Amino acid sequence: MSTLADDTLTGLLDGPRARGAFLLRSILNPPWSIRIEDRAPLSLVIPAQGDAWIVPDHGDPVQLHPGEVAIMRGPTPYTIADDPATVPQVIIYPGQRCVTIDGEDIGESRSLGVRTWGNNEGSAVMLSGTYQMQREIGQRLFGALPPVLVRPIDAGDSALVALLEGEMLKQEPGQELVLDRILDLVLVSVLRAWLASPGVGAPAWYRAQHDPVVGAALQLVHTEPAHPWTVATLAARAGVSRAALARRFTALVGEPPMNYLTSLRLALAADLLRESNATIGSVARKVGYSSSFALSTAFKRVRGMSPQEYIRQAATNPGSPIAAVS
CATH class of the missing domain: 2.60.120.280 (Regulatory protein AraC)
Structure with a gap:
């Protein structure tokens, strides 16, 4: 692995x-x-x-x-x-x-x-x-x-x-x-x-990458974050049942697979939104959302601000990431 x-x-x-x-x-x-x-x-x-x-x-x-x-x-x-x-x-x-x-x-x-x-x-x-x-x-x-x-x-x-x-x-x-x-x-x-290094308190998501099932699912979402993944399609690719993947992923990573995928997509979106020629619609398509509205809804729900608000704050704080509301 x-x-x-x-x-x-x-x-x-x-x-x-x-x-x-x-x-x-x-x-x-x-x-x-x-x-x-x-x-x-x-x-x-x-x-x-x-x-x-x-x-x-x-x-x-x-x-x-x-x-x-x-x-x-x-x-x-x-x-x-x-x-x-x-x-x-x-x-x-x-x-x-x-x-x-x-x-x-x-x-x-x-x-x-x-x-x-x-x-x-x-x-x-x-x-x-x-x-x-x-x-x-x-x-x-x-x-x-x-x-x-x-x-x-x-x-x-x-x-x-x-x-x-x-x-x-x-x-x-x-x-x-x-x-x-x-x-x-x-x-x-x-x-x-x-x-x-053993015994240094490496985070759960890192240790989970060595699991044959969860590691395969993590690789899939990181390689193709824009793919329309569901727990069922990830489970099929990992060779286990939907329930088995959901249970094992949550236990080892600390959050359900779709939550992890959403966080990954929104982090990628945030980086893309900092680019001067980016539009919310183009960013949405690159990270797996069907429209600018779908991305805006997820961004606001998870990060506590709209993509437009994020872009404005990024323009005034170009040297650091913008803190998200968890």
Whole structure:
């Protein structure tokens, strides 16, 4: 069943796609402490040299060593420091505006060249990548993450981190695209390893992908979300009765198959609605609804707003997904 699970997971891992991600190499001397209030949906921190502590607003501090990567799920603020007791000296706000605790803007004064910031010399070197946009299709995956996830970098991925640091210091044509793709590879590698590790609390929908019946149904809806699926047609393709699929799917995934399909379709629709040339009718057809009215009705019922309202809010909040009313 590994092939089915991998194929289904691919659609969710496609959600974290960097586009103009903010990347920074920070050189720091102790005592140092940086308060992060940028409301980014997802951030990565990799210590290239020296240790660090991630101090969430709620929860225990987590130590971070070279050879590890930390993923922070936003938009909740957190602090990164040389020691949990060090008082923040710098605050980073949305737009990566960097100020002292007294409000003095120091972004330019601390610049050390291409994507490098801090002190001329330091005992700690931190690589950070901040995602500016998070697609709706990845919400099921991101929602399963803890607020702070620290994972070791696999031996095979250490070259990726070295490549990321080297590319961060360059300023060549297409550099932003190169950095986005490397950052994506690091993120997906960490997420995939976390999901595959036993005892880490992987979400029910991920574990369900390894079931021969439910995994087959999940692959079908992720591969062809616009198909007019019913529980009966899914059951027939999976080789079981309608009642058996409904019972097994709900038990393993945590919701009935048609609820899961609706959530998937509406997440896909939300991403498509952000595109400038999209119409509600064209989006409806792409995700399996017969008309713009049918999509609008489902969107309003499940997400608490109409597609038109979603489009207006997306236009004013282009850097993050719009929260749905559950």
